[in-house]
Amino acid sequence: MNKEIVLKSRPVGKPTSANFEVKDIPDPIVQDGELLLRAKIFSVDPYMRGRMSDAKSYVAPYELNKAIAGGAIAEVIKSRDARFVVGDHVLGMFPWQASFTANASSCTKVDGSAAPLGYYLGILGMPGLTAYFGLLDIGNPQKGETVVVSGAAGAVGMVVGQIAKIKGCRVVGIVGDRVKASYLKAEMGFDEVVCYKDSPNLSAEIAAACPNGVDVYFDNVGGEISDLVLEQISKGARIVICGQIALYNSVEKPTGPRVQVGLLKNSALMKGFIVSDYSDRFPEGVSALVQWIKEGKLSYAQTVEKGFEKLPEALISLFDGKNTGKLLVEV
Ligand code: NAP
Numbered sequence: 001m002n003k004e005i006v007l008k009s010r011p012v013g014k015p016t017s018a019n020f021e022v023k024d025i026p027d028p029i030v031q032d033g034e035l036l037l038r039a040k041i042f043s044v045d046p047y048m049r050g051r052m053s054d055a056k057s058y059v060a061p062y063e064l065n066k067a068i069a070g071g072a073i074a075e076v077i078k079s080r081d082a083r084f085v086v087g088d089h090v091l092g093m094f095p096w097q098a099s100f101t102a103n104a105s106s107c108t109k110v111d112g113s114a115a116p117l118g119y120y121l122g123i124l125g126m127p128g129l130t131a132y133f134g135l136l137d138i139g140n141p142q143k144g145e146t147v148v149v150s151g152a153a154g155a156v157g158m159v160v161g162q163i164a165k166i167k168g169c170r171v172v173g174i175v176g177d178r179v180k181a182s183y184l185k186a187e188m189g190f191d192e193v194v195c196y197k198d199s200p201n202l203s204a205e206i207a208a209a210c211p212n213g214v215d216v217y218f219d220n221v222g223g224e225i226s227d228l229v230l231e232q233i234s235k236g237a238r239i240v241i242c243g244q245i246a247l248y249n250s251v252e253k254p255t256g257p258r259v260q261v262g263l264l265k266n267s268a269l270m271k272g273f274i275v276s277d278y279s280d281r282f283p284e285g286v287s288a289l290v291q292w293i294k295e296g297k298l299s300y301a302q303t304v305e306k307g308f309e310k311l312p313e314a315l316i317s318l319f320d321g322k323n324t325g326k327l328l329v330e331v
Contacts, residue, residue: 030080040330075088149217161188
């Protein structure tokens with residue numbers, strides 16, 4: 001018997017396990033042009049929270065009582081397409097099902113001997129490309145500048161910080177706990193890391209870590225943390241709006257300081273983006289990331305949960321900061 005995890009109800013506020021349901025389903029039957037796949041690794045990502053709501057966004061909402069779907073790696077069990085053979089690993093947007101079929105044209109073959117399979121969902125996949133294009137294209141970091149990144153120990157944030165170091169910047173991270181802070185300084189070359197959960201005066205700590213102000217702010221979290229960083233921007237600052245995870249569970253319309261005066265006075269740029277804006281340049285991003293990994297300039301961390309039924313819990317845990325680096329669920 002096969003199984004799947006469906007969206008049972010739409011969350012109000014932070015999702016709970018009651019919003020999901022595990023169901024028994026029949027085994028899939030493969031047709032011409034399709035692959036029969038067994039799930040190996042699922043990616044859980046903050047944007048999935050948006051899809052659990054029915055608000056209009058850049059991706060369609062999940063349908064109630066249908067399988068959740070997201071980035072995943074699967075193994076080919078049967079192939080009815082000449083481009084794939086049994087045992088190949090493929091990357092795609094797949095349903096939360098233990099086994100399933102997919103149109104072969106929607107699958108990308110990945111090589112587990114060239115990189116750990118999880119990397120195709122992390123540093124060499126959507127989060128790594130998000131860091132690469134958001135930082136370099138919008139942030140445009142220059143040697144000697146100060147780059148601040150929030151959500152710094154996450155799948156996107158740790159890549160942002162390391163690329164900024166490669167570009168010769170002073171890098172300041174903002175994270176939720178001291179273990180993550182120590183890790184980023186010891187293993188990833190961050191110059192300073194501020195811990196927002198136990199800071200007695202976060203504004204003063206950010207100011208102390210950025211004596212020349214903030215030239216680039218890569219915003220993964222939004223909310224009050226970002227309000228405080230924006231108070232410290234320097235002339236000509238670039239603010240990259242990548243994510244707003246602090247607001248994804250808000251039930252009320254978020255309010256905050258009016259930022260326009262600060263942007264005006266500092267001739268600053270604030271720009272949001274979605275990684276798919278850069279889809280025609282993905283090969284460039286992947287080859288730069290691969291090259292930096294080979295040169296030992298870029299490293300990565302993964303937090304791996306085990307077991308298909310752990311998927312909902314893992315997704316929810318993103319909002320508690322349980323992960324360091326890319327959060328994956330291995331089946
Ligand atoms: P991630 O950082 O690996 O995981 C989420 C992290 O966010 C948690 O580990 C937690 O770390 C932090 N967090 C959770 N709730 C928070 C809160 N209320 N305030 C501050 N920090 C909080 O996730 P990711 O995949 O790298 O994504 C990071 C951000 O980028 C997300 O906002 C995501 O939506 C966005 N994103 C955007 C794009 C795009 O195309 N624009 C693409 C990918 C991701 P702490 O322990 O530090 O709190």
